[in-house]
Amino acid sequence: MSQTYDNIEVVISDDSSIDDTLAIVKQFKKAANIPVHIYTHKPSGIGANWNNCIRKANGKYIKFLFQDDILLETCIEKMVNVLESNKKIGLVACKRGFLVNTSFNDEDTRNWINNYKDLQVNLNLRDLGDYQLLTKTVFRSNNFLKIPLNKIGEPSTYMFPESLVNKIGFFREDLKQVLDYEFCFRVLKVKHLAILNDELVKFRLHDNQATKTNRGNDGNDYKILDRLIYKEYFWLVNLKLKLRLLKQFNPYFKLLISLIRKLKKG
Known part of the structure; x- marks a missing residue:
């Protein structure tokens, strides 16, 4: 509600929460001065829930915000401006900061932040002032499949046109851990990506976050990703x-x- 860009709606897809989530979002809806739609979704993986949000949305652009994370006030305005000003860009992301719960603030977490804070640091991207430009030439980079494998950011950091899914498809629902950057790989085949230099999202780190929970259950995600790169991106890589x-x-x-x-x- 504090966004400087106010032509927005909020779509909440609740994966059958058993805590106070629904009570909280109903209070939010009552207080909001923008349209808020609440849908209950049968749990079938995070990709299915993300795709449910997209299908229920009415707007021109999709901007994710997960329940743990925070948008800075100018986030949506700055992302819309980039997408409106350059039609070659199919997705815009931003740098992100971290909110670390006290119980999670240990040496391992601090090391993780040091290693993953700037996901584009080794890519030598073209800087256009407000943002860096990421193109499909990244597939040829020697750093393409090196850690961090995610070169863009978590879905809370990005926005894309709703029409994009008609061109490249929805998030893959058979993947648990790499579905977000697999989606971005598909975007790069047809469009450029912009990475805003400003930190416009705060990403929360805590013991129960979905990324941590899914990490031990990712199955064959990385094997699937390797095979996918072989089949779909072979002629683009080094x-x-x-x-x-x-x-x-x-x-x-x-x-x-x-x-x-x-x-x-x-």
């Missing part, structure tokens, strides 16, 4: 990564390597 993917997924390449080794021994 030579070293091409060779690794060929060794990993191409039976003919594996056979060729085996024959070469036998010839060397013979």
Whole structure:
């Protein structure tokens, strides 16, 4: 309600909460001077809940805000301005700060923040003043699949046109841990991304956050992502990564390597 851009609606998709969530959001709706829509959603993964929000939304742009996080007052205005001013940009994100719960403020957390605070630090992006420009050339970077694998930010940090999902599809609901940057990879194939230099979102770190909970249940997410890159992005990545993917997924390449080794021994 404090956003400087006020032409917004709030869509809340509640995954059958068993705490005080619904009571809190009903109070918010009663106090709000903007449209607030509350939907109950049958839990089937975070991707399904995100997609439910998109399907229920009526606006031109989608801006996520997860229950743990905070938007600074100018966040939506600045993101809309970028998307309206450059049609080649399909998604705009921003730098983010951190709110660390006292019980979570230990050495491991501080080390994590040091390593993941600036996700674009090693990408040498073109800086256009208000934002840095991220294009599909990032797939050729030697840092593409190096930590941090997420080069954009958590979904609370970005905004995109609702029409984008008609072009690239919704979030994959079979992924638990990497679905957000897999989505951004698809955006990069058809549009540029802008990373605002301002910290416009505060990302909360605590013991019960969904990212931490899902980390031990991510199954084959990273194997799926590797295979997806092999199938969909092979010609965009650098030579070293091409060779690794060929060794990993191409039976003919594996056979060729085996024959070469036998010839060397013979």
